[in-house]
Amino acid sequence: MNVINASITKMEEIEIFGIPALYTPHKVSRQTVHLGMYCYELQAAPEDWGQPRRLMNEVDEGFYGTVLTPVPVEGAEGAGLVIGPEDFKAELGIGSYTPAEFEDKYLSPHYDPLRLEQIYGKAD
Numbered sequence: 001m002n003v004i005n006a007s008i009t010k011m012e013e014i015e016i017f018g019i020p021a022l023y024t025p026h027k028v029s030r031q032t033v034h035l036g037m038y039c040y041e042l043q044a045a046p047e048d049w050g051q052p053r054r055l056m057n058e059v060d061e062g063f064y065g066t067v068l069t070p071v072p073v074e075g076a077e078g079a080g081l082v083i084g085p086e087d088f089k090a091e092l093g094i095g096s097y098t099p100a101e102f103e104d105k106y107l108s109p110h111y112d113p114l115r116l117e118q119i120y121g122k123a124d
Contacts, residue, residue: 005032006039006068010096014067015089016055017081022068022102023090034099037068040076042083052088056080068099070106 004026011022022037033039042064045053052064055076075081097105 002026003029005029006037006066006099007032007034008098010098010101011068012090012096013094013102014092016067016069016083017073017087019069019071019073020102020106021070022097022099023065025065027063028066028068033068034103036103037070037099038072040067040069040073041065042067042088043080052083054080054082068102070103 004024006024006028009024009026011024014021014023016023027041028039030039040055040057041059042052043054043056043059044062044064045051046062049062049064053062055067055073057077057080073081
């Protein structure tokens with residue numbers, strides 16, 4: 001299984017439990033998670049490996065992907081949070097961002113997507 005460097009990898013913007021987040025189908029090296037971001041793993045549903053079933057701190061079996069959020073998600077520790085059909089919204093077509101770009105988008109009062117394109121290149 002690939003383990004990626006989260007600080008330099010562009011990830012798909014999604015929404016989980018109403019929170020804007022970044023998603024990758026890969027495991028993330030926790031040492032590379034951008035300061036201020038929270039790292040969670042998704043566990044696949046045993047009956048449908050194509051759907052995430054739980055949001056957890058760390059998944060041992062049935063790894064589906066990794067999610068980075070700008071705020072902590074209550075209940076993700078231990079057995080994790082069960083993900084319902086409306087709780088995980090992917091493929092929104094919003095774009096792909098590095099954590100620094102994502103943070104700039106949501107936390108900077110001076111966010112300007114055109115400036116981001118000039119600095120980082122066009123979002124994938």
